[in-house]
Amino acid sequence: MGLLGVINLIPWSSSLSHREFSVTAPNAQTLGDSDTDLSIRATLFSSFRFMSTKAEKQLDSLPNADDNKVLDFPGGKVRFTPEMKFISESPEERAHCYRILDEEGQLIMGSNFVQVSEELAVKMYRDMVTLQTMDTIFYEAQRQGRISFYLTTIGEEAINIATAAALTIDDHVFPQYREPGVLLWRGFTLQEFANQCFGNRADYGKGRQMPIHYGSNKHNYFTVSSTIATQIPHAVGAAYSLKMDRKKACAVTYFGDGGTSEGDFHAALNFAAVMEAPVIFVCRNNGWAISTPTSDQFRSDGVVVRGRALHWSFEVNIATASDGSTQIPHAVGAAYSLKMDRKKACAVTYFGDGGTSDGVVVRGRAYGVRSIRVDGNDPLAIYGVVHAAREMSISENRPILIEALTYRVGHHSTSDDSTKYRLADEIEWWKMARDPVTRFRKWIESNGWWSSEAESQFRSSVRIQLLHAIQVAEKAEKPPATEMFTDVYDVPPSNLQEQEKLLKETIKRHPQDYPSDVPVPA
Amino acid sequence: MERDPTVCVMGEDVGHYGGSYKVTKGMAEKFGDLRVLDTPIAENSFTGMGIGAAMSGLRPIIEGMNMGFLLLAFNQISNNCGMLHYTSGGQFKIPVVIRGPGGVGRQLGAEHSQRLESYFQSIPGIQMVACSTPYNAKGLMKAAIRSENPVILFEHVLLYNLKERIPDEEYICSLEEAEMVRPGEHVTILTYSRMRYHVMQAAKTLVNKGYDPEVIDIRSLKPFDLHTIGNSVRKTHRVLIVEECMRTGGIGASLTAAITENFHDYLDAPIICLSSQDVPTPYAGTLEEWTVVQPAQIVTAVEKLCQ
Numbered sequence: 147m148g149l150l151g152v153i154n155l156i157p158w159s160s161s162l163s164h165r166e167f168s169v170t171a172p173n174a175q176t177l178g179d180s181d182t183d184l185s186i187r188a189t190l191f192s193s194f195r196f197m198s199t200k201a202e203k204q205l206d207s208l209p210n211a212d213d214n215k216v217l218d219f220p221g222g223k224v225r226f227t228p229e230m231k232f233i234s235e236s237p238e239e240r241a242h243c244y245r246i247l248d249e250e251g252q253l254i255m256g257s258n259f260v261q262v263s264e265e266l267a268v269k270m271y272r273d274m275v276t277l278q279t280m281d282t283i284f285y286e287a288q289r290q291g292r293i294s295f296y297l298t299t300i301g302e303e304a305i306n307i308a309t310a311a312a313l314t315i316d317d318h319v320f321p322q323y324r325e326p327g328v329l330l331w332r333g334f335t336l337q338e339f340a341n342q343c344f345g346n347r348a349d350y351g352k353g354r355q356m357p358i359h360y361g362s363n364k365h366n367y368f369t370v371s372s373t374i375a376t377q378i379p380h381a382v383g384a385a386y387s388l389k390m391d392r393k394k395a396c397a398v399t400y401f402g403d404g405g406t407s408e409g410d411f412h413a414a415l416n417f418a419a420v421m422e423a424p425v426i427f428v429c430r431n432n433g434w435a436i437s438t439p440t441s442d443q444f445r446s447d448g449v450v451v452r453g454r455a456l457h458w459s460f461e462v463n464i465a466t467a468s469d470g471s472t473q474i475p476h477a478v479g480a481a482y483s484l485k486m487d488r489k490k491a492c493a494v495t496y497f498g499d500g501g502t503s504d505g506v507v508v509r510g511r512a513y514g515v516r517s518i519r520v521d522g523n524d525p526l527a528i529y530g531v532v533h534a535a536r537e538m539s540i541s542e543n544r545p546i547l548i549e550a551l552t553y554r555v556g557h558h559s560t561s562d563d564s565t566k567y568r569l570a571d572e573i574e575w576w577k578m579a580r581d582p583v584t585r586f587r588k589w590i591e592s593n594g595w596w597s598s599e600a601e602s603q604f605r606s607s608v609r610i611q612l613l614h615a616i617q618v619a620e621k622a623e624k625p626p627a628t629e630m631f632t633d634v635y636d637v638p639p640s641n642l643q644e645q646e647k648l649l650k651e652t653i654k655r656h657p658q659d660y661p662s663d664v665p666v667p668a
Numbered sequence: 669m670e671r672d673p674t675v676c677v678m679g680e681d682v683g684h685y686g687g688s689y690k691v692t693k694g695m696a697e698k699f700g701d702l703r704v705l706d707t708p709i710a711e712n713s714f715t716g717m718g719i720g721a722a723m724s725g726l727r728p729i730i731e732g733m734n735m736g737f738l739l740l741a742f743n744q745i746s747n748n749c750g751m752l753h754y755t756s757g758g759q760f761k762i763p764v765v766i767r768g769p770g771g772v773g774r775q776l777g778a779e780h781s782q783r784l785e786s787y788f789q790s791i792p793g794i795q796m797v798a799c800s801t802p803y804n805a806k807g808l809m810k811a812a813i814r815s816e817n818p819v820i821l822f823e824h825v826l827l828y829n830l831k832e833r834i835p836d837e838e839y840i841c842s843l844e845e846a847e848m849v850r851p852g853e854h855v856t857i858l859t860y861s862r863m864r865y866h867v868m869q870a871a872k873t874l875v876n877k878g879y880d881p882e883v884i885d886i887r888s889l890k891p892f893d894l895h896t897i898g899n900s901v902r903k904t905h906r907v908l909i910v911e912e913c914m915r916t917g918g919i920g921a922s923l924t925a926a927i928t929e930n931f932h933d934y935l936d937a938p939i940i941c942l943s944s945q946d947v948p949t950p951y952a953g954t955l956e957e958w959t960v961v962q963p964a965q966i967v968t969a970v971e972k973l974c975q
Binding site for chain 1: 676702703705707708710712714716717718720721722723724725726743746747748751752753754755756757758759760761786792793795803816817844851874891894942
């Protein structure tokens with residue numbers, strides 16, 4: 147694949163004096179001066195605009211363009227045509243998917259990829275196995291009633307570990323909730339995972355959140371928030387911060403196919419492109435958003451872009467955008483109603499340059515974001531793509547969208563039974579025949595870096611460590627009840643102090659009504 | 669922004685346009701258009717962006733072009749801004765300032781006349797303050813920027829043209845303190861933002877009629893400064909609240925409850941709360957005027973309280 151474009155090393159500056167203008171740079175006062183020539187102001191205005199956010203040239207100049215075939219509306223020059231031609235809603239062929247390891251763990255002929263050392267490959271494999279084992283054991287623990295909730299990453303181990311392997315510890319990670327592998331790679335211990343799931347005193351979250359809502363500032367992994375896609379704009383903000391501080395790092399955020407329907411996804415990609423922010427968007431397109439298959443989620447070719455669906459879901463006759471203009475969803479509702487009534491009419495809605503989008507990998511182009519589709523179960527392909535994306539993102543100050551195709555083998559969470567909406571055979575097939583962990587094992591074994599002895603030894607060792615971690619976490623003390631009132635603000639204000647006092651008094655008066663394993667300091 | 673390089677501004681038209689009410693005029697030229705960032709029209713998303721930037725070490729000031737637009741940012745403000753410091757176990761802090769013009773203006777229409785303080789007051793983890801004079805606007809803004817907590821600063825559309833001589837040097841106004849505007853003995857009038865001016869106008873009339881009202885600009889909407897308010901109630905025994913929020917679920921409703929709960933024994937009369945009616949703000953000038961509490965109503969209420 148290779149890196150695109152020339153690496154742009156022009157440092158940006160935020161003060162006027164470093165720029166060369168054809169006109170003397172005025173100071174702030176004269177800018178508002180009505181005597182200033184309009185054309186000079188226009189030149190200066192457009193120069194200021196991009197002074198501190200430099201990246202590739204915009205596509206607004208057409209070399210060899212005949213002046214009378216070109217229109218220059220705001221937004222740049224565009225050739226006009228007398229032929230009415232609609233841009234097709236879907237491509238002739240779906241966007242291609244990058245993969246270098248086949249199902250048998252053999253390298254595909256003619257593939258170009260980043261070399262991975264034995265040490266790195268073995269660590270990747272071990273972490274994938276650890277993640278898979280941790281998921282199995284913690285899921286069982288929930289079933290046994292030892293923890294209240296759990297959510298697995300089964301089937302998506304390659305995305306979790308391989309993306310993490312290609313990043314550095316300085317890259318800020320904003321997860322959705324199906325990416326504990328990234329934290330594992332960075333050194334979060336099995337005990338630390340167990341502590342969070344049991345909400346004990348050692349949990350960094352102080353027992354306030356549900357299981358799997360990990361967060362660790364020392365691992366640069368921002369605490370999981372249950373809300374879908376809200377972390378995507380956070381990542382753009384973090385990238386903005388890194389850019390301001392000129393750090394050699396990027397922000398990375400993960401989300402599923404379902405998350406791309408949220409308004410935050412749309413706006414975050416748009417912003418990242420406009421602001422030229424060094425952020426990598428990783429979409430785990432695993433086919434399902436709880437019970438909603440991707441064909442009911444969107445109509446574009448996947449998150450990269452997408453293909454036609456054969457399901458019953460209603461087809462909306464107009465393009466919609468999730469840019470926050472409230473009348474647009476209203477129009478979609480009206481169209482749905484017309485369709486139900488079989489009326490020969492459509493709904494029409496108008497909006498400004500907010501911009502519409504169609505697809506997810508192809509949506510990348512709609513926002514001006516470079517994108518790629520990759521086999522999410524091929525760790526080598528993922529490693530290579532993220533490695534390249536990171537280089538591009540940091541050196542060129544640009545966002546990158548990666549759509550990793552995979553399959554959600556597990557249920558959505560312990561509150562879900564996915565056999566209710568999909569075939570058990572389908573799940574079984576993906577679990578046995580398309581397991582990314584097995585695939586990678588075949589490759590490292592073929593290189594002589596792993597063996598079946600190493601396999602059984604490692605698996606049993608991890609299992610023992612996990613069971614031990616659970617035992618320790620289960621027995622550990624819970625955080626004191628007073629932690630309910632701290633960290634709401636930096637310092638507890640008087641109303642919270644009062645409420646804490648009231649709670650302590652109430653527990654003291656009715657101890658039998660309160661759990662005995664939660665310490666209550668005097 | 670000069671003192672601290674991590675402070676930045678983001679919002680619609682804050683850059684070269686200088687902001688819808690010119691609050692950020694000249695700043696983009698001075699600090700560059702990365703630090704004074706023009707965002708696309710997606711409130712929930714740029715608020716989210718600000719939260720992410722704050723968690724990574726910046727101190728963003730997020731502007732809602734009109735506070736009403738921040739209703740689109742409710743998800744980020746409630747679920748993330750207010751919560752992430754707590755749910756992360758204190759690992760990540762969110763020192764943002766969310767500010768913008770709100771309140772009833774001059775015929776801006778219902779959608780642009782919202783009183784967001786009503787809707788946001790329940791969110792745990794945020795602080796809310798309302799400025800009302802050039803002096804306290806500067807002080808509160810500086811305090812809000814320096815605070816480690818997320819602070820929502822409510823400005824009022826009709827107060828931007830106020831002129832006042834204020835000190836050039838650095839000063840801050842405490843985020844949790846109310847302001848004593850006019851000490852008095854007969855009645856405690858609690859108000860904030862634009863209503864302060866209606867109250868002061870009514871006060872002139874009241875003084876002529878022989879009353880001595882104590883006027884307090886509560887400034888801190890969350891949490892309430894019950895210390896200052898309590899001292900006043902213990903002195904006058906009568907309370908009148910004058911607010912711009914709707915009757916149902918506004919700041920006045922919460923303040924009434926807090927005072928009754930804490931200072932019940934000191935009250936000689938039930939608390940009177942003057943608010944706007946529970947209607948969307950009409951566009952027609954006369955109707956709009958009738959939805960906002962006017963000085964004459966304030967005078968009548970005080971007379972009733974003091975009978």
